[in-house]
Amino acid sequence: MKTYLYLNQLAVLFLFLCSWQETTAMLMAQQTKGVSVPKLENPVNRQYLQHNLRKSHPRLVLNSAIEKDLKRKIKSDPVVKNMYGAIRLNAVSIYDKPLLERIQTGRRLLGVSREMLYRVNMLGMVYRMEKDPAVLKRLNDELVAVCNFTDWNPSHFLDVAEMSLAVSLALDWTKGDLPKATEELAIQSLIEKGIKPSWPGDGKNPDWAYGNNNWNQVCNGGMIAASIAVAETVPDLAAKTIYRALDGIPHALVEYMPDGVYPEGSTYWEYGTGFSVITIAMLESAFGTDFGYGSFPGFKDSALFRLLCNAPTGWYYNFADCGDRRGFNGDGILAWFAYKTGNKAFFEEERFLVPVDKMSKLERLDGSALVWISQYREKDDARLPTAWKGDGSNPIVIFTGEKEDPHRYYFGGKGGRGSVNHGNMDGGSFVFELNGVRWVVDPGNQDYNSLEQTGFDLWSNCQGCERWTLFTKNNFGHSTLTVNEELHAVDGLVTIKDFNNGKTPETTLEMTPAFQGLLRSAQRQFRKDSPVSLTVEDRIEITEDTKLVTWQLTTTADVELVKDGAVLRQDDKSLKIENLSHPGLSMSVVSLYPAPLKLDRQIVGLKRIELRIPAWTVENKKTSIRVRLVEN
Template sequence: MKKINQLLLLTSLLTLTFISEWAYAQLPRNQDSHTYQLENPISVQYLKKNLRKSQPRLVLNQAIEKKLREKLQTDPLTQHIFQAIKYNTESVLAMNLITVDIPDNPRSQKNQLGISRNFLYRVNMLGMVYFVEKDPEILQRLNEEVLAACIFPTWNPKHFLDVGEMSLAIALALDWTAGELPKSTITLAKQSLIAKGIMPSWPENGETPRWVNGTNNWNQVCNAGMIAASIAIAEENPELAAKTMNRSIEGLNHALAAYAPDGAYPVGATYWGYGTMFSVVTAAMLESAFGTDFGISEYPGFKESANFGLLTLAPSKLLYNYADSPDLPELYTDFTLSWFASKTGDKNYLNHERFMQTPEEIGKLSRLAGAGLVWTAQFEEKGSGFIPNAWKGEGANPLVIFTGQGENKEGYYFGGKGGRGSISHGNMDAGSFIFELNGVRWAIDPGNQSYGLLSRAGFDLWSRCQECDRWKLLTKNNFGHSTISVDNKRHVVDGLATIVDFKDGEKPEATFDLTPTFEGQLKSATRKFTKDSPRSIIIEDQIETNNATKLITWQLMTQADIKLVDGGAVLTKEGKTLRLENLSHPEISLSVISLDPAPLELDRQIENLKRIELRIPAWIFEGNKGEIKVRLIGE
């Protein structure tokens, strides 16, 4: 019991820091009308006529199974993934049965999400191994796990993400065993899906839960669970199944609309991996059960988001970690991209490098690895698509990414963004950027910090008014990002910075209009990023002050060591060097502010963190107009 509790705690620590009940309460609602809508013919009559009668029918069906078994005999990548699943299954077998009784942890949030995720992981490992090999011992363990989960008092509907992941897991366990679990277990599982999964999604007061029509991962996760549960109980209760599925498919439009127009997921790379993982499993379940995904895969920007998933991972293997994202990628991204590979035939989306390793080297897999194996096995190469070296993603939180040409031996990577603080998981980071070269991240984003610790301290992380607590944190306000600040004030929380110009080619450039970010502080502001060589980036700000403007501060966040020199600074880290050239105001010396330790005890403490500042008095600008121009170049 001690070992399983420790394992569950670890899972909780790794995953719970990124989702919050209070975060969800602040999700924006999508009020825009969209010309593209999912098909939604779901009714009792439609289910009875069109739902596949035989099992499996969730992610798998007879045709998909045939291809999977062929690839298990002929395709090394599929074989390696299955061996990794078997290796992970051995770890599951060494655990105690799933339990709701886990010790409280001061870093976690008070919910059951870690338990639900751990159970989904167990089902994917055990369920896929049993499906392929029909080992009765695996079936017995899966039966015991399902029974243990079904006798939980609740699946914690007050934090419905917990219910969504648990419902999906139970539905997959029933489906992949195709009636081979004991009849009593099947009966209990379906009763539990209704009583602890679906019915709590229909409140007695008649109100629609906010996640149904929300715009980010809560929508995607919870609706996926409800669709899976509805398919699992459709024969027993077609009326409940039909009305639940119809509501969920309609609701998915609101989350999928956030991918338009280019696939830039508004809440960053980690949440893209999480939310998209559940949208692709939804598409796969609908397609295997009905022969159509009702338009999910063709939603504007959705397939294009695969490039977003690839491009937000830098050569250093660190994420472009804006929007409450951690530095390191999550496990589930690999298999999410496998689904895109199966749909496009583009081998860029298959992670050969990781999955051709030994099971021991691969290590722990995503909790949807069973489904990921199926998607990988469906892949038929149609060529290697073009991954752009200069890419822009517009939408609610626009960004641009420049990478190196060809093999990118210099490890060039630049990411810059617009957006606004008031978006879900947003920060006051409009105009900010990160920059990597030679394996070193020179300009950093401070990234995310533990939601649980802040919540337990009574800190209001999720309200986003101009003076709210969130903006006191260095990871959230503009003073912790490589942008500009005016008169030492915060950015305007609702001011949306947009892309107004973009050019690709060997010297790509992108311009953001930052004027709304500084409403009342400046008359106008734009920021232009130009990759002027394979080893450098130019940041050029055009500023027009108003009569109240006194000081403009140009900022760069770094963990490098810094030596101030005439006309700029020299940064060193890991034996590498980067020059900061103050092109517009070489007569003004830079300043260095140490942020280790960070200003507040509740701030994320980042080793050797510094802010380089170029502080320019407004009176220097003739006619209230001026330019700030800085170049970063590696040696």
Template sequence: MKFLTLIVALFTANFAFAQQKIDVSKIKEHPRLLLLAEEESRIKSEIKGDKAWADVNYAIIQECNAIAQLPAIERKMIGRRLLQTSREALRRVFFLSYAWRMTGKEEYFKKCEEELLAVSKFEDWNPDHFLDVAEMTLAVAIGYDWLHPKLSQGSKDIISKAIIEKGLTPALNPKHNGWQRGKNNWNQVCNTGIAFGALAVFEKQPEISKQIIEKAIQSIKLPMAAYGPEGNYMEGYSYWAYGTSFNLFFISALEKIFGTDFGLANQPGFLQTASFYQNLIGTSGTPFNYGDAGGNEGLQPAMFWFADKLKDNSLLFIEKEYLKTSKYNVKTNRLLPAAMVWGKGVKLSEMVAQKTNLWFGKAENEIAVLRSGWENNRDIYVGFKGGTASVGHAHMDAGSFVLDMHGVRWASELGMQQYNSLESAGLNIWDMSQKSQRWQVFRLNNHSHNTLTVNGKLHEMVGNAKLISKSEDVANTRAVFDLSPVFQPDLQKAQRGIAIIDKTYVTVRDEIVVGNEAVVVRWAMLTPAKVENIKTNEATLTSKGKQLKFYVAGLEDVKLQTWSTDPPQSYDAPNPGTTLLGFELKLPANSKKAFNVVFVTDGKVVDQTKLKPLSNW
């Protein structure tokens, strides 16, 4: 206990924030986290009255039946991480404890208790990679709290001791808690997990728990600043889902217990960020997966929290499709029961589309999203990237874009490569400097993205491409980024604009001013489509029974070509089914060049007079 007291003193001394006071008298009996006693009745009523919610509940229960047949989880490291084990523990415990509270069935209680005791007996939860501790602590805290009324005293003692010794204690140690001063998802995840642990065992360690919670309220404001001023989250699709979801768990727990979130939800840009996330899904159903992003997350519980908070069910238009198609991802969506907690029984008929056709938010890592509408398999969607490679989980992708037309993704992103595959090869991928090994990875550098490359060089990592003009004009929805900072000194100026014209076709216009030496500029686009009928300035793309014409306007001597996406290095991930399509230009010193690449379906007529200079956009 003296040791614990000492590191609490260190924890307090090394914390830069003013202390947020909480009223501990508001901390009531278990269950106290997310779903209070008797609140199951609301969910049960919603299940009876709406098939969509009944289906989500059924999917969770059915998955619990599958989990019940599995052996208890074991401590398995992958490289330097225990994270996959922690995440699976969270999935199992959250699902099982939810199923028990909803059904009262002994089998779910016993299996959940088995999992809690198994992880409680691990030697540790891997504090050297603290995300592992945070997710495990969240899992055990929820299970301990939700099962508390029925757990034996012996089980309570084992589980609460594990939370204190394997979760709270390392979190108080300066060796392991640098995340408290971080400005990314680590802060959100770790503060949430540890705060849940503190709230779960409050009776066992009241003073320590109080300090942890108070400090977490202040610390988590650091990464929340990244949402300002307009909701654009710099780490992209997958890390939005990760950091924001955990942030909402923290806010939700505070609101349930204390009746307030201490002003967290009102941090600049936070409530606006739901629109950012919603706009990252294209009309092909595929996300705009720039940076270290993965595939489609499926039903997103966090969006139901935002919709309820803002009383805006149009934020759920994408979620409506997931509910209709049962895209719950029960094997990977470890936070899925939160949709039942936050969903509040909103009806599918209330989840209407927004009316916007352009989304943009000022930020450190900027994007613009253009669309002709919101209907899958029909409307055009363009995700357009500016920004910088200097922020967490970023790629050298300024100027890149994705394109959906008629339900097909024609211009795509490869997305992230699993970190362990690169770390095990000896690469230091977390050094964000210009000469870092990170930028030798094919998926991370500009050579694999839908952008320009000059003289075969990497983009300037610190360069930041900003949006300089935009319009929501339905006949000419457009956005322009100034890419100049990522190409200097080779290019004096580089601007790229993308427009959806007459809701019919898409043009990408580049305007370039060369520096004091001649350059070779490569224009490239990654596509999962089959590239056919290549001529000098045009080609046909074929995918899923659809065709798209790709052609270049404004260049007399252009010659289209393709490049392989085979892994250039042994550590690079394979990229099957993809091709790079584009062309190269040799431009003399101090010259200027402007041109358009146009995407149009067969039978559609392109009005050449609308391919204007960017100054007229």
């Protein structure tokens, strides 16, 4: 398989800190990918902290009024009572575990930081509700253990951020009850191992502070928590750190614009958005305002994106570096959006009411999520759209059936480009489910650490970079078009050209940029032409450089090639793939199991169905490829 090598030179602009006010003022003018970045209200300085920061504790997520209401709801509200029971059960399980040690996995301490955040959320919430001395002792032991680490791994700052949030919550939710020595140790650790490493001594701004991905949300959120926790001890350091965070966060939030699509995929939505909502909750409890964070354009719209990415089979629409399937428990992050909007669709009541011994291990922010679960009041039961599009840097389209659709119809298609955060060369790709089977699959994500340990360069995204040798990342592993057996253009943005959400919804993607001269034009249309079918039509115009156009579909179903198409079989069901446009050409099957490379993800039964169209068969340089997927 040959590829053309395109070398992109990246210019990095370093801004030096003459003072923190001057630097942030300069960065206010910065733009993200040509999009103007709206700013949050940001009055934070030392004087603002002194006059506006809540003096009493708790003040992170909880405050006296919220806590009083929560205690009442635990007794009176079945959902809150059940979820608190689950938190309590999780807290009890922690006693059987050893205290945490500073053990890295590759370049990350992240697993340890996340486990600490989980333990604090479970133990800390139980302590706030019950004031049990045994819980306090365990929280004390946990704090002493992690605060005595030599550091929190600042070279991978996500680790520092999650640990800082954990220690800040533990310190705040036990304020005045821990031994004085532990409180002093925790405060000094937040300053020396948390906040200070976020201000590099070389005068450069950390990349994440004004970045446009989840690192911005997680790291700035962790630094806000730490700064509130130590504000009385180091007010100047706390003020400038919160100021930088409020100034930098919008550079990540623009990625939600305009419609709420999170470009890194649904599981990364949970990560980045989870840290955003807990940061908003901390700002509101500590200052009485979120500084406009929660009303940022596109942010609340992302709840619909998250919900629509949950397919009927339990799979996610797992584009980008997204996990495959959602968990069994209720979505605590989505519950924040239910609280803020009153929309019942975002409140997974049935899952929150599952018997606690049937739930899986709770998520690490679920202790805090109990607060917004308790604050939810139904105001709206909005009907979910059965055809929806979201524009942005990684645009997607979703078609579904009605709520009680007997066929459980689900289609997800996308544009985008490889160079988006956690992106793949998957512009024009799609997934398709019918009758409880995912017939067309996305190969999804694979473990980062196992790749990194081999020296594999997973994170560089130039045209010829190593990332694109993996079939989970390149176009050869996705249900899209490939020309001349070449990679898609890494910066070739595939966009939504038009969209119709009528009785037979359809959308057209402008795919020409993905081929960078190998095609004169390419548009892909998806059309839900019946409750049990999907038609994919590619209208292309070739150039003198076009040699071969390959139509691709990836599946784990069994495949039988038949005249004018193929039949897929899985779980005692079948789906017909009809070649409507090129009856003179037969489809073929390429096995992707075992995968082409040793480092590729191994997906049992994965294969690629191809319809290969030589350029010499295209009359007048134009052709239309029409393929229909229909219940058999």
